[in-house]
Amino acid sequence: MDYREYVNKVIKNIPLGIAITDGEGYVKNVNNKLLDMFGYKYANIVAKPIFILFKEPNEIKKLLMDKKSIIDEEVFINAKTNRIRFTLSAYPIYNANGEKKDIIYIFDVTKKERKMADRISQNKAIYTFDKIISQNERFIRLIHFAKEISDSKSTILITGESGTGKEVFAQSIHNYSSRRNEPFVAINSGAIPKSLIESELFGYEEGAFTGAKKEGRPGKFELAHRGTIFLDEIGEMPYDMQTRLLRVIEEGTVSRIGGLDQKVVDVRIIAASNRDLKEEVEKGYFRKDLFYRLNVLPIRIPPLRERKDDIPLLVDYFMEKISLRLNKKKISVSKEKMDELMNYNWPGNVRELENFIELSINLGYMPKLEGEKIEFKPKDIENYKYEHLMLDHVEKMHIIKVLKIFSYNITKTAKALGIGRNTLYRKMTKYEIDCAESEHCSITEQSD
Ligand SMILES: Nc1ncnc2c1ncn2[C@@H]1O[C@H](COP(=O)(O)OP(=O)(O)OP(=O)(O)O)[C@@H](O)[C@H]1O
Numbered sequence: 001m002d003y004r005e006y007v008n009k010v011i012k013n014i015p016l017g018i019a020i021t022d023g024e025g026y027v028k029n030v031n032n033k034l035l036d037m038f039g040y041k042y043a044n045i046v047a048k049p050i051f052i053l054f055k056e057p058n059e060i061k062k063l064l065m066d067k068k069s070i071i072d073e074e075v076f077i078n079a080k081t082n083r084i085r086f087t088l089s090a091y092p093i094y095n096a097n098g099e100k101k102d103i104i105y106i107f108d109v110t111k112k113e114r115k116m117a118d119r120i121s122q123n124k125a126i127y128t129f130d131k132i133i134s135q136n137e138r139f140i141r142l143i144h145f146a147k148e149i150s151d152s153k154s155t156i157l158i159t160g161e162s163g164t165g166k167e168v169f170a171q172s173i174h175n176y177s178s179r180r181n182e183p184f185v186a187i188n189s190g191a192i193p194k195s196l197i198e199s200e201l202f203g204y205e206e207g208a209f210t211g212a213k214k215e216g217r218p219g220k221f222e223l224a225h226r227g228t229i230f231l232d233e234i235g236e237m238p239y240d241m242q243t244r245l246l247r248v249i250e251e252g253t254v255s256r257i258g259g260l261d262q263k264v265v266d267v268r269i270i271a272a273s274n275r276d277l278k279e280e281v282e283k284g285y286f287r288k289d290l291f292y293r294l295n296v297l298p299i300r301i302p303p304l305r306e307r308k309d310d311i312p313l314l315v316d317y318f319m320e321k322i323s324l325r326l327n328k329k330k331i332s333v334s335k336e337k338m339d340e341l342m343n344y345n346w347p348g349n350v351r352e353l354e355n356f357i358e359l360s361i362n363l364g365y366m367p368k369l370e371g372e373k374i375e376f377k378p379k380d381i382e383n384y385k386y387e388h389l390m391l392d393h394v395e396k397m398h399i400i401k402v403l404k405i406f407s408y409n410i411t412k413t414a415k416a417l418g419i420g421r422n423t424l425y426r427k428m429t430k431y432e433i434d435c436a437e438s439e440h441c442s443i444t445e446q447s448d
């Protein structure tokens with residue numbers, strides 16, 4: 001590959017949207033990322049005036065006419081399906097005589113959105129109550145209660161099935177409280193090895209154990225000072241750690257592993273569990289005294305199937321939000337389809353609904369819900385993508401779609417799918433795809 005080819009390749013794949021226009025503003029070339037970002041095909045843009053993309057082109061046009069560069073200007077782009085905010089930088093390119101020749105435009109996701117992404121990794125809470133969607137009376141009362149207790153120093157215990165919004169609530173409470181500008185530090189006992197929980201929570205002093213960092217390290221409690229600590233999946237916390245935690249709550253101080261000092265920490269504790277902790281107490285897995293210490297302000301989030309009136313609202317909300325993010329068209333939901341969504345029991349709750357809408361937007365239609373067949377275990381949802389769980393289902397739906405396109409002609413369908421006829425027959429048998437209605441379709445083994 002020569003140098004020029006190499007540069008072209010880099011520009012093509014750089015993670016910023018890039019367009020080059022001539023002096024008149026006609027697009028000469030764009031990179032792949034720009035097409036992805038805006039949802040256009042190459043032919044939709046090239047040789048067209050770049051200003052078909054902008055909502056307010058005049059200001060920018062003027063700047064460029066004045067031979068000025070534009071740096072990180074916020075612009076609204078008329079993307080294929082939506083208006084999306086980007087930051088734009090643009091630079092005129094001069095020829096050897098110093099005349100302005102082409103203009104290079106660089107589009108990036110807005111700083112605001114990037115800041116959001118940064119906040120997630122920097123001990124910050126991003127959710128706020130206004131992003132918790134509900135019209136259910138009981139749920140609205142719960143939000144009201146959560147707001148009222150946001151400034152209390154007492155411990156909150158949030159329980160609810162997986163995907164009901166426990167973390168969303170915890171973050172919203174923090175952001176509603178006077179601690180909002182202080183850290184929100186989360187630790188998930190179910191997600192880190194048991195042997196590391198202690199040092200994660202309490203930190204350690206220099207040389208506390210082999211492999212410890214030379215200068216020691218603060219624990220999450222110290223990091224959360226003045227803010228909130230979110231103890232997620234508290235039911236997974238080992239028994240001896242529960243004892244230490246209880247002491248922290250009672251004394252308001254922490255000491256690092258291998259350390260002698262007791263540090264006073266001012267931390268608001270919010271704990272969450274998708275297990276019934278009372279049951280865990282009865283079984284002897286969870287300390288009774290700790291349970292009562294945590295359960296001072298209980299918030300029990302009801303599963304989605306107990307507030308079905310929220311389903312249409314959430315469908316609309318996620319449809320809007322996700323289509324905007326993916327820059328894809330919304331799916332219309334027929335009355336029958338909505339009935340189906342209402343009758344489904346949503347074992348993965350709001351997260352499952354959200355993922356289902358994302359899947360539908362990606363597919364361009366709503367696949368059938370398979371009811372009890374999809375089993376959601378709390379951990380699965382953390383570890384797998386919904387699409388992963390649904391792969392068989394997606395395959396089945398796709399096969400049916402293609403069969404319909406080709407009026408159930410097996411040879412044509414198999415060819416379109418890029419598989420052999422026998423493989424297609426096998427899959428149709430496996431998924432119990434009924435094609436009796438078609439004259440072309442006979443499920444008998446034929447050689448490919
Ligand atoms: N009422 C709601 N309105 C809008 N979005 C919601 C609502 N409840 C939950 N969500 C969405 O569902 C997703 C899952 O919520 P969250 O992570 O808080 O669940 P969780 O109860 O902590 O589940 P898990 O027990 O599996 O950790 C969130 O990312 C959020 O997008």
Ligand SMILES: [Mg+2]
Nearest residue numbers: 166167232272
């Ligand atoms: Mg959670």
